[in-house]
Amino acid sequence: MTSLVSARNVSKSFGALRAVDDVSFDIGKGRIMGLIGPNGAGKTTLLKAVLGLTDCQGSLSVLGLDPFRQRRELMQNICFIADVAVLPRWIKVSQLLDFLQSVHPNFSRDRAEELLAQTNIKKNSKVRELSKGMVTQLHLSIITAIDAKLLVLDEPTIGLDIIFRKEFYGNLLRDYFDEERTIIITTHQVEEIENLLTDVMFINDGRIVLDTTMEDLPEQYVELMVSPDNADKARQFNPFYERDVFGKQVMTFEGVSREQLQGLGDLRAPDIADLFVAKVKGEAA
Amino acid sequence: MTGAAHVMDPKWNEDLPIYRQLRDRVVAMILEGVLADGDALPSVRNVAAEYRLNPLTVLKGYQELVDEGLVEKKRGRGMFVTDGARVQLLKDERQRFQDKEWPLVVATIERLGLSVKDLLKDVGTSKPSSGSRKGENND
Numbered sequence: 428m429t430s431l432v433s434a435r436n437v438s439k440s441f442g443a444l445r446a447v448d449d450v451s452f453d454i455g456k457g458r459i460m461g462l463i464g465p466n467g468a469g470k471t472t473l474l475k476a477v478l479g480l481t482d483c484q485g486s487l488s489v490l491g492l493d494p495f496r497q498r499r500e501l502m503q504n505i506c507f508i509a510d511v512a513v514l515p516r517w518i519k520v521s522q523l524l525d526f527l528q529s530v531h532p533n534f535s536r537d538r539a540e541e542l543l544a545q546t547n548i549k550k551n552s553k554v555r556e557l558s559k560g561m562v563t564q565l566h567l568s569i570i571t572a573i574d575a576k577l578l579v580l581d582e583p584t585i586g587l588d589i590i591f592r593k594e595f596y597g598n599l600l601r602d603y604f605d606e607e608r609t610i611i612i613t614t615h616q617v618e619e620i621e622n623l624l625t626d627v628m629f630i631n632d633g634r635i636v637l638d639t640t641m642e643d644l645p646e647q648y649v650e651l652m653v654s655p656d657n658a659d660k661a662r663q664f665n666p667f668y669e670r671d672v673f674g675k676q677v678m679t680f681e682g683v684s685r686e687q688l689q690g691l692g693d694l695r696a697p698d699i700a701d702l703f704v705a706k707v708k709g710e711a712a
Numbered sequence: 713m714t715g716a717a718h719v720m721d722p723k724w725n726e727d728l729p730i731y732r733q734l735r736d737r738v739v740a741m742i743l744e745g746v747l748a749d750g751d752a753l754p755s756v757r758n759v760a761a762e763y764r765l766n767p768l769t770v771l772k773g774y775q776e777l778v779d780e781g782l783v784e785k786k787r788g789r790g791m792f793v794t795d796g797a798r799v800q801l802l803k804d805e806r807q808r809f810q811d812k813e814w815p816l817v818v819a820t821i822e823r824l825g826l827s828v829k830d831l832l833k834d835v836g837t838s839k840p841s842s843g844s845r846k847g848e849n850n851d
Contacts, residue, residue: 459766593764601761622730622765641766645729695726 430488431456431577431609432477437485438633439472446472447483448633454626456576457606461620462613463703464630470613473630474579477611478507490576503533505577506570514562516555520548527569539572542602560591567595571603578603580612584619592619617700627699629706636706645696649685651678653692661691668705679705730765734773742782742798743805749798753783753791 432454439447447469454460464470476483479494479501487494492501514523520543527534543550546564554562563584570578584592600623604610612620627644629637639647653661658676664687666678675692679702685694697705724730741747753774760767774791777783782797821828 596764597761600764600767601757604767606767619764622724622763622769623760625766625768698726 429455431458431490432611433486433488434477435486437473437476437483437487439469439476439481439483445633447476449485450630450633450635451485452628452635452638454609454611456609458625459604459610459612459623460626460628461617461624461699462611462628462630463617463699464613465707468630469633470630471581472633474581474611474613478505478579503531504575505579506573506575507579507581508566508570508583509581514554514566517553519551519553520565521550523554523565523569524550527573531573533574534569535572535574539569542568542571560587563587563591563595567598571598576608578608578610580610580614582614583612584614584616592616596620596623617703618698621699629703631707631710636710637702644702647681648697648702649680649683649688650695650697650701651680651688651692652676652695653678657691661688664688668709670705679709731769731772731776734759734765734770735776738773738777739782739801742793743801745798747793749793749795751793752789753793755790 430453432452434453435451437447437450438445450473462470462473472481475481476487477489477494479489479496479498482495489501490504494501518526524536524539527539528536540550543565546561546568548557548561548565548568554565557565567583584595587595596619599610612624614620624641626640627637628635651661651666652672653676655674655676661676661678664680664683666680668679670677679697680688688694724733728736738747738753747753754762756767756770756774759765759770774783778785778791782794782801783791784794785791820826821831
């Protein structure tokens with residue numbers, strides 16, 4: 428795997444708070460990675476470091492560049508949509524296209540106009556006249572028109588209704604993503620992106636608590652719904668988390684094969700949201 | 713959004729990997745005649761976008777169909793239903809029914825003491841249509 432992003436022992440402190448605490452990982456090209464964590468876990472700080480918007484300790488390489496020191500070069504090949512709408516409210520859509528054309532070497536105005544033609548956004552509209560969903564559509568259209576290797580999405584669909592959210596990810600896959608590109612997404616609506624990820628990383632208190640591929644995940648983790656009479660037998664395999672669902676125990680195991688648990692109850696691969704809760708609560712226990 | 717999206721807006725079943733369910737879905741479409749021999753499968757990109765799936769998942773589902781000889785890859789043009797795919801599938805489905813499902817049906821008939829003659833009296837009177845096979849492949 429050729430690494431597009433490579434982090435080794437990356438840390439970032441704000442005073443006494445270690446927002447990112449000794450984190451190492453790699454992301455290859457053609458991957459879509461979900462970065463999942465509770466509020467304040469360090470997701471945004473980590474993404475800022477990847478984008479070169481903040482310095483950090485340790486070694487971090489993005490597209491072979493040092494993001495903080497070579498940000499100008501890096502910016503030609505990465506894109507970013509943040510959880511806050513950053514497009515100025517007074518700008519007209521046509522002015523925005525003019526601006527990008529003049530400052531961004533990899534921006535294709537034709538492509539942006541082609542994408543905008545599929546929406547209801549008018550070129551003489553100002554950003555403040557657009558609905559929140561349309562601003563996101565506009566943002567995605569201009570980002571898609573930039574020939575970038577890495578796209579970072581920090582809560583991109585926050586505040587959007589379900590139709591816009593589905594369309595957002597659909598358009599991302601249809602118009603932007605290919606095997607040469609990489610996407611990093613953070614979101615609290617995990618179930619919406621679960622199926623489009625190739626990789627998933629959990630972060631809690633600044634530390635990575637899970638980093639795996641979606642392909643390997645069902646082999647590493649298994650959930651067992653067990654009836655009370657089999658519960659003690661199942662506990663011998665050391666589940667790291669247990670919860671009660673309608674009078675049955677649901678246990679989550681790491682590194683225990685399905686064969687070993689066969690016959691004790693219903694087995695299934697945990698979904699990401701459940702696994703995340705299990706990981707975070709299981710570690711705290 | 714295309715019309716096809718509504719026909720097969722999927723509820724993924726948690727017990728089977730999604731690529732496998734995609735494969736089953738295409739098989740059902742071939743059996744139902746929605747996809748005929750020589751027809752193009754929807755592009756990987758479109759399926760991925762429509763259902764918000766990773767393209768690798770879609771590709772893996774399609775690859776299963778290629779491995780089974782039901783679909784062929786044409787360089788630069790996409791995936792197509794192989795000639796004779798439906799006939800082959802019907803043959804497999806009939807065989808599977810006879811080997812796997814029929815013995816269970818027979819056992820049930822015997823266990824419940826049903827009359828075979830009564831059970832069969834309506835069989836063959838309903839007009840056969842492609843729709844009558846719907847659901848056959850669901851489980």
